Amino acid sequence: MELDKMDENDWKYHGEGNKSLVVSHLQHCKVLRLLKFPSEDSAHTRQTAEQAFRHIPNIVDYSKYVMKPLLGEKYVHSGEVVKLPLDFVRQLSLKVQQERPELRCDKVMDTFSGCGLCLPNLTQLPLHHLRDHSPPICVEIKPKCGFLPFSRHITKECKRKVCRFCMHQHYKLANGKWKRLSRYCPLDLFSGSKQRMYVALKNLLEEPQNNLKIFKGGELIFSCKDDAKQQPELNDLIQHLRPYFPHSNSLYNGHQPGKAVLNEFIQVICSALLSGGDSNRSGEPRKVHLSESRPHCEASPFPRDLLRNGNHGLPKDSVLAKILQVQMLDNLDIEGIYPLYKRVEQYLEEFPRERNRLQIDGPYNESFMDTVKNCPTEDDGSVEYAVGKVHQYRVAMTAKDCSVMITFAPCEEDEEHQLNLEKPRFTYSVSILDLDPKPYEGIPHQYKLDTKIVNYYLRSTQAPP
Ligand code: ATP
Ligand code: ZN
Ligand code: MG
Ligand code: MG
CATH class of the missing domain: 3.30.200.110 (Inositol-pentakisphosphate 2-kinase, N-lobe)
Incomplete structure (x- = not known):
């Protein structure tokens, strides 16, 4: 350029x-x-x-x-x-x-x-356009926070049972941000169970809000409608996807063939999310169980009696495991972070020149990263501890707000990087985008917002006595 x-x-x-x-x-x-x-x-x-x-x-x-x-x-x-x-x-x-x-x-x-x-x-595949292939399909997911907070600083019990996304839905509906509740629950997507992931992705397709976009050949073909009242067109999407899953057209003998296409499409997304990124690995990858607390959200529509089924935990190198690990750097919750933020503020009031040394507004270099990695686990009352936890919290916030891009296209038999599916086979690549730093000054707002969301959720879901 x-x-x-x-x-x-x-x-x-x-x-x-x-x-x-x-x-x-x-x-x-x-x-x-x-x-x-x-x-x-x-x-x-x-x-x-x-x-x-x-x-x-x-x-x-x-x-x-x-x-x-x-x-x-x-x-x-x-x-x-x-x-x-x-x-x-x-x-x-x-x-x-x-x-x-x-x-x-x-x-x-x-x-x-x-x-x-x-x-x-990232909606394209490099070099792909040089050949005479069908255009790549790209699925962009903004998964949001995939775990239930486990911090001892939490004051409202419901935060340990219902995830932030599901609670926030009620607040957004009340404020006119969206016209319908999304049934997507991040805990289902991050569960590593194919069944639960399938349900999560299905719910995203039914109500994408700003958590799902689909591109074909770099053009947006599916997203939330500008007019929030309008339903997205799943039938149009099926028409776009049909040529990519030719074998599912015959599969159901004309009986709901659209369903079969969507079904295979969701399977491809699942496999990409559970893979190691872009290589074809053999053998069962090692699973990690990141969540020490209850891994299920009580607001999720996933049937509770099916929770015990299936294979839980995310493969260690999968994109979702990576994101979840970083999200979990927020181990004090905003309720534990806010007092530490105030400690930093008080200190800066007394020593304003320390703002640079403590790298409050950057620069975001190796030394910032050292503070994030080497923050002590116990609070010794120091400003260094407070700054370390605040940095970690901000990094976690970035991971709670990023997007995953899964781009795939049918590949030829001899191509190396493939999803290991029976048929058809796809070349694919997985990336993470939108990794901006979240502002230090945003913490008081986050604290207030958390209170508002939780209080609104409790009021709207608990029947009056
Ligand atoms: P948010 O409101 O989610 O924080 P943002 O303003 O930080 O979003 P991005 O998410 O980075 O902005 O970009 C906006 C949109 O542009 C993305 O949702 C994605 O569809 C598209 N986009 C961004 N970066 C790329 C990329 N490298 N390749 C393809 N599309 C991209
Ligand atoms: Zn939830
Ligand atoms: Mg974004
Ligand atoms: Mg952003």
């Missing part, structure tokens, strides 16, 4: 989240990730430009020195900082504006800093 010859016509709108907007290159397997700001902030252009200037390199460092060593080399692509001509960025912003979903337009793309992040386009 020649940065001085950037042309907005080579790029198109790809997608966006809460923090960033992504455009993809028309020819190369690359995307540009640009930051977004609340539109009222755009008046303070200099300030926002400076923010982005610091933030983009911070994102890359955080991914490289913190998340990648924790999650594994093969899953994380840190990307590189690119300095873009302002003219290009302004034209690009105009060009993508009409493509943006309305519910995201409360924020505007950063057109001031000229700073962006260049990443591989």
Whole structure:
């Protein structure tokens, strides 16, 4: 990519989240990730430009020195900082504006800093497009927190029985964020039991919200509808998937063939999630049982009498095991972290210059990572302990908010990296994206939000006496 010859016509709108907007290159397997700001902030252009200037390199460092060593080399692509001509960025912003979903337009793309992040386009398979294959299918899952908190600092018993995602659903429904409850439960996805994972994925397909997107040849073909009242079109998805599972068309003899296609599709996603990433391993991989506490969520629709069945635990090298391990660095829960945050705040009030030494706002380098790894287990009352736990909490928060990309396409017999299924066979790759640092300043908000979600859940589910 020649940065001085950037042309907005080579790029198109790809997608966006809460923090960033992504455009993809028309020819190369690359995307540009640009930051977004609340539109009222755009008046303070200099300030926002400076923010982005610091933030983009911070994102890359955080991914490289913190998340990648924790999650594994093969899953994380840190990307590189690119300095873009302002003219290009302004034209690009105009060009993508009409493509943006309305519910995201409360924020505007950063057109001031000229700073962006260049990443591989993970909805594509590298080199795949060079051959005359069917376009790859990419499934993006935002799995959210996969365990029940076990900290002794928890004050509300329900937090030990019902997972955060399931409780949050009720709060989001009440606040109009979504119109229907999702029946997805992260604990089912992270269970490692094929049956429970199947149910979790089925529920994601029925109500994707912002936890599931599907791409074909790099184009979004399935996601939540902009109009929250509308149901996503499962039938359209089945039509898209049909050619990838030719053998399931005959399987059920015309009786609900769509179901058979979805069934096989879910099996492929499951196998990829349980695999070691992209290689064809033989033998049963070692299972890990990460959760010491109750691994089932009482709000999950999965039938309780079936819980004992099947093979539990995630294979050690699987993408879900990696993510769960990092999520579990949050072992005090926000209720245990908030007092430590206040200890840090008090200390910084007295010694404001210590903010740099303690790396509160970065830099996210090896020394930050050392603090995360070597934090003592017992509280000795020091500010170092408090900072270590706060760092760990923020790292866990990143892992609770990341997405998994599973990209696959039919492969030829001789190809090496395959999912070991009877038929058909797929080339596939698994990655983790959206690994931004979560702000230190966000902790008081997280504390309040946790209280609100739990209180609302208790009020809405417990019948009045
Ligand atoms: P969130 O609100 O989830 O925090 P975000 O604003 O941090 O999101 P991302 O999740 O990084 O932004 O990107 C937004 C969307 O762009 C993703 O959901 C994904 O569909 C797409 N995307 C991001 N990075 C890539 C990539 N490297 N390849 C392909 N698509 C990508
Ligand atoms: Zn749950
Ligand atoms: Mg995201
Ligand atoms: Mg994000």
